[in-house]
Amino acid sequence: MNLTPDDRSTLAQSLRGTLDPTADPLDNDAALVELGWHDMVESGPDAVGVVFEVLGMTGSSSTVLDDVVAVAAGLEPGSTVGLPRWGSAERPTTIALGSARLDTQRLAGLRPVAGIDPELGFVECDASLLLFGDEDRWPAVVTAARAAIGAWLFGMARAMLEMARTHAVDRTQFGRPIGSFQAVRHKLADVHVAIEAADPALAAVGNGTLDSDLARVLAGQAAAVASMHCQQILAGVGFTEEHGFHRYMKRAMFVDGLFGTTSSICAELGRGLLRDNSVPRTVQLQAHAPR
């Protein structure tokens, strides 16, 4: 299913009204299911991308990555699936990451992963407790998960830019808004460029593994540049727990390790080129946008 730009903004609008950044992951999941999430996740990467982008922008917690994985693995949405260990894209055989769908009260042998982003509610556990689907579907799982994670990181990058931009306009030092200083402006411009670089790549996911990996790397780079520069612009204010910035920055750090990190996927892409001894022409001239 391809969404028109209008469909996308209508969906994004209702997601913004639905997702609650202060809610538990499972509560946001329930709200998403109410909104038709199970149909969306089976309809392909377009609607999934919008959901993850808004999850990222609003800083809301959810376990719906499980459903993206489940559908790609040939399982039912709502299944309690397993994810690779942080930083890895390998199908786990011993220790896996599980989502907040696992009941830590009922199941022994689970280690709740507080880490840098306890709100996401991940756990570490034995892979035997989790579903992974057919082994030969794993590459498709990685592709689908990376497309969703790319959109998630992209949403976070956009939220961080908006916070820093607002601060640069509102915050006065030396008798003028700090956004009038070129050093500040150029940092914000670089964040904007990184975000805009990822945007068309994310819009093209659905055309295979390569497109998904490239979009994921560009989104990860945007989130990294945004984390670095927006933190610096928000300065002493953004360094506190009272400002919302830290939640995005920490979540971007955590999410960057799901199904491989930005840099490990980058190296994976390079290995693919070296193995095939060719650089695929990923983008071809065509008169009209793919969607």
Place this chain on the structure above:
Amino acid sequence: MDIAACRLRLTDHLDEFADEYAPTFQGAGTLTQQLEQLSKVKALLWEHGFAQWGWPERVGGNGGPAMLRAMVGEEIVARDLVVAGFFSMTETLAPTLIEFASPDVAARFVPRILSGSEMWCQGFSEPNAGSDLASLSCRAVPDEDGWVINGQKLWTSLSQFSQRCLLLARTGTPESRHRGITAFFLDMDTPGITVRPVAIMSGNAEFAEVFFDDVAVPDARRLGEVDGGWSVAMTLLPFERSTAFWHRTAFLWSRLDRIVADDPKDDRAAYLIGEAFTALHALRSRSLATLQRLDRGETLGPETSIDKVLMATAEQKVFDVARTLFPGLMETGDDADAQQWRDEFLYSRAATIYGGTGEIQRNIIARRLLDLGDER
């Protein structure tokens, strides 16, 4: 017109006439060789009817969308038949003439640049007007026969080889900035023009200083309105950042091909190649979206500063990666291959300078796209 079908016709032709199109020299060649090759390739494309694709019929073209020109240049550049930057100069100069010259001037001269029988240059920058183009001071004063031009241009690419020049000159008061500039299209053999070639750091005398001493230009060679030269210059920019950029992406892609084909034995190779590939993908995706907007008749504006930053970033990344993975090649190599990598590496350093520096692009992004208000 279907682009894929046109591409097939062109590639069949290029395969059939491969020997005729091929350069007669190894590697990058000298500047003179490069320009002879450029004229030859353009003349062949014209003779066989491909150089006309995507240009209006009233200037000798055979119509169709500008995207056809993007495709033709992509194929020519991908085969390494020409220096991309030289080939693409047509993409900025010819559309400007078509839009602003009188119909007969455009019809008379545009076919000459399309067919490779003439080179044109762009006289914009001056010693004291680089990033701050609106401060230019080369003057055009009206007299009974037209205009008299006095002043100096600098960094004027290929002007010593050019028959025509698209010139910006001050016609308002010195303080009038962008409101007091007029554009002209003049003949480089007009008395009073002196060209002093300037070598770029690779050693090639690719651009020049151009001096104007009482140079007479008829009013028929004025482009656009008196004092309307700024909009002429601003019209040129989107063309640089659409079809010409697409050509350049093909050049960068071919260089990444070469790096990969060399199969560098370096622990960092996979990561660095992945990074360069990602930067190229971002650039191509963005550039395609820009071409599609142009194709739909949209006006391109400050958002093309993002294309420009992505281009500069990708270009420097590709050559930085080459330098890391081919240790010593650019620093100590003396064969044709090494010479070409060195020249292209050095040229890539200008990617954040020409056509508006990286800093100017970020200023535009901050003010126009992020709405941060004025500086200071």
